[in-house]
Amino acid sequence: MALVEVAYINDHIALITLNRSEAANSLSNDLLSELVNVLDNIEQSEARVAIITGAGTKAFCAGADLKERIGMTDEQVIQTVKKIGDTVVKVEQLSIPTIAMINGAAYGGGLELALACDIRVISEDAKVGLTETSLAIIPGAGGTQRLPRLIGPSKAKKMIFTGTPVSAEQAVDMNLVESMYTNDQLSDQTIDLARTIAKNGPIALRQAKKSIQLGTEADLATGLEIERQCYQQTIPTSDRIEGLRAFKEKRKPDYKGK
Template identity: 55%
Template sequence: MERNIQIEQKGNLAVVTLNRIEAMNAFNYETLRELGEVVESLRINPDIRVVVFRGAGEKAFSVGADLKERKTLTELQVKRNVNKIGEVFSAVEGLPQPTIAAINGYAFGGGMELALSCDFRIAVEDTKMGLTETSLAIIPGAGGTQRLPRLIGESKAMELILTAKRLSSEEAYEYGLLTKIVSRSNFQSEVEEFAKQLMKNGPIAVRQAKFAIKNGMNVDLHTGLQIERKAYELTIPTEDRLEALLAFSEKRKPEFKGK
């Protein structure tokens, strides 16, 4: 039986695919359960330096919660699903590796919230996205009301969530939602090239820089500087730091091993 979540490792890159084409990669409970297992396996894998999340097919990244399933659920089961999706997306956000949402099609509701849980968002030029939950008489429940205003500001986030606006890729970029927009024909190569730009640097340093940024954003400057100092200190005894110095003196590219 084919799994709803597929994972492929390309060297130090992991590509996680939401594999429910017939449901536009919507999240039912089983998909969330599988995604949680995959994210945990990536978190503890020292060989993975960057993680890409994508949707199967060319039509949708993910359209969010599986509404066909949702119609069959009791209120208690709905609460279970909401708790699970929030838990899994927080785990995505907490991954030590840099993460990229490769938005290859529609990203609505929970699909957009998964993208917001990632560090970077790269989208094809001909798609639509948004937090559309209020049009269904609910609200974003997987971090959207918290992550979106932190990304683009309270006023813009309030506008998008309360109007349930569907954005084109260009509009999403103008709002500050996207890292970049690429053509569909070059989409995969552009995403992989962006990942390579991240993977060429010291993997321990990249993880510690992400840790310092994420954990320093919501504290005062003095505390943030202390977090940065501690994160820096973890890079000092590494073999990669010495390799970088040696490579510089020998005028060659460093070969980082994540040690």
């Protein structure tokens, strides 16, 4: 049984499912290795958007596999935490837009995985949290860095220092996630969002993501230069001409990613 499953919707949407529902979709070493392979394959595919979710209805991802970790040496723990962090970075650096479909609990490394996605949506019954301090450790896969950048240092400190998960409604209020849906609506709404994204120019999507990611951490002047360079990458494409023709002819464009 695959620990990470991927299904393609209309070729342009990759639906990635962490498939360890019996272990709350926790991040075992084997699952991480499979996820890296899946991401590599998606990067080479025709996908324009990727959705990441968890199998079942109880958990998106409960974080690290703590049962696996109990028997590890200190050095093995360090290497495992690095592997989780490296995998999360690989998600963040995927060239296409990514959506975390948080269908259940997202704790520790599970929330850190969601934080690495471009957009987060959540089911109304889900809870999210960086709970590591309750285990006498700290977030080790980017949580102390990405969460403050997303919701502000004070709110992030409260979440991390208390180790207390927040509800879906609270997550929306603090801008940790973009949208909340009922359990029945979550999948359809997320796929509709992905379709809305995927209908746009694929080269433009990649360049827009690159410009935002690189520019956000730079000063304004540098960010504007990054934007200019990314914009220039779209100019010589046939998709740009197709967009202009479709506008003129009042029809939907047929983008090819070229």
